[in-house]
Amino acid sequence: AQSVAQPEDQVNVAEGNPLTVKCTYSVSGNPYLFWYVQYPNRGLQFLLKYITGDNLVKGSYGFEAEFNKSQTSFHLKKPSALVSDSALYFCAVRDPQENTDKLIFGTGTRLQVFP
Amino acid sequence: ETGVTQTPRHLVMGMTNKKSLKCEQHLGHNAMYWYKQSAKKPLELMFVYNFKEQTENNSVPSRFSPECPNSSHLFLHLHTLQPEDSALYLCASSGTGGVDQPQHFGDGTRLSIL
Numbered sequence: 001a002q003s004v005a006q007p008e009d010q011v012n013v014a015e016g017n018p019l020t021v022k023c024t025y026s027v028s029g030n031p032y033l034f035w036y037v038q039y040p041n042r043g044l045q046f047l048l049k050y051i052t053g054d055n056l057v058k059g060s061y062g063f064e065a066e067f068n069k070s071q072t073s074f075h076l077k078k079p080s081a082l083v084s085d086s087a088l089y090f091c092a093v094r095d096p097q098e099n100t101d102k103l104i105f106g107t108g109t110r111l112q113v114f115p
Numbered sequence: 116e117t118g119v120t121q122t123p124r125h126l127v128m129g130m131t132n133k134k135s136l137k138c139e140q141h142l143g144h145n146a147m148y149w150y151k152q153s154a155k156k157p158l159e160l161m162f163v164y165n166f167k168e169q170t171e172n173n174s175v176p177s178r179f180s181p182e183c184p185n186s187s188h189l190f191l192h193l194h195t196l197q198p199e200d201s202a203l204y205l206c207a208s209s210g211t212g213g214v215d216q217p218q219h220f221g222d223g224t225r226l227s228i229l
Contacts, residue, residue, distance in 0.1 A: 017145075032215050043119070043205050043220030051215040088156065101146050101165060101209065104216060106159040 001029045007111045011094035013081045014114050021076040021109045023091030033074040034092040035065055042046065043088060050074060061085070081113045118125040118142045118211055121221035129229050136175050136224045145147065147189040148218065149181060151202040164189060181185030193226075201228045 003026045013019045014062040025031055032051055048059025055067045065076045076089060090105040119140045127190075128134050140147065149161040163171035164183040189206055203225050207218040217224040 034217055036220075041222070043121075043222045044207075044218075046217040046219065049215065049217055096215070100171075101148070101163050102160060102171060107157045 001093045002003075002031075002093055002098070002102055002104045004091050004104045004106040005088075006091055006109045008109050009107075010110045010112060012112045014113065015083050016080050019078050019081040019085070019111065019113070020071040021089050021091075021111060023076065023106060024072050025093045026092075027093055027095040027097075029095050029097035032096055033065075033067065034094075035063070035074075035076050036083065036090045036092065036105075037061075038088040038090065038108075040087075045095060047076070049088075079112075082115045083115055085111065086111055086113045116136075116220050118207060119208055119221035121204075122223050123224060124222065125225045127227045127229060128193070128196065130198075131191070132196075133194040135193065136191040136204055136206075136226075140187055140189075140206075140208040140219070140221075141186070142208055144208035144219070145186050146208060147183060147186070148193055148206065148207040148209075149189065150205040152205055152223070153156075153201075158205075161191075168169060173199045196226075198228050201226055210223055 005024045034049045035047040038044045048057050050057045050067045058064045063078050088108045090108050092103045122137045123141045128169045151159040160173050161175045162181045167183050178195050182190040203223045206221045209218045210216045
């Protein structure tokens with residue numbers, strides 16, 4: 001069965017510092033991995049995805065994520081955090097072998113960037 | 116992003132009322148989804164439609180009734196809801212280029228059951 005875990009409910013970081021939001025996954029085959037961001041009173045916005053190829057994926061707003069197969073992780077990173085990055089971040093996984101449209105989401109991590 | 120539009124944005128209803136949530140996508144997608152987002156709980160997939168056909172019903176109570184008249188529109192008909200149904204209901208759509216396609220979300224309907 002597919003699953004995804006976001007071990008931190010909240011991450012606090014000072015503006016200008018690097019940030020990492022953690023995600024680990026479990027699928028039977030090679031995963032399709034996604035990161036989404038949710039700002040207050042808004043829906044989820046797609047940030048980036050890993051399907052195949054280069055393990056380092058670049059996405060919107062300067063975010064990137066690194067796929068690590070041996071650690072079954074897909075951590076979201078940004079070299080220099082902005083206060084406007086404060087939001088709720090969701091990791092999601094899909095197992096292409098299951099031939100389903102279903103995305104499995106993590107419980108979300110709240111990122112707070114302090115000035 | 117205005118690709119997926121949900122109306123109304125807020126809805127307050129009594130447990131005996133009947134109301135409907137509407138979702139419209141302008142992205143040319145063929146798959147549409149309903150999710151429930153409650154505080155401190157994971158995002159719950161409710162229904163999936165692909166080319167207007169329901170392909171997933173995630174054990175949703177019958178007081179929620181989806182309707183997909185065409186690939187651009189999705190409705191969620193509500194009747195005899197319970198207080199625990201208060202949540203943010205999100206609609207999403209995706210293309211059929213493959214399961215590597217991301218889902219695009221609307222801004223949701225905040226539902227409060229009195």
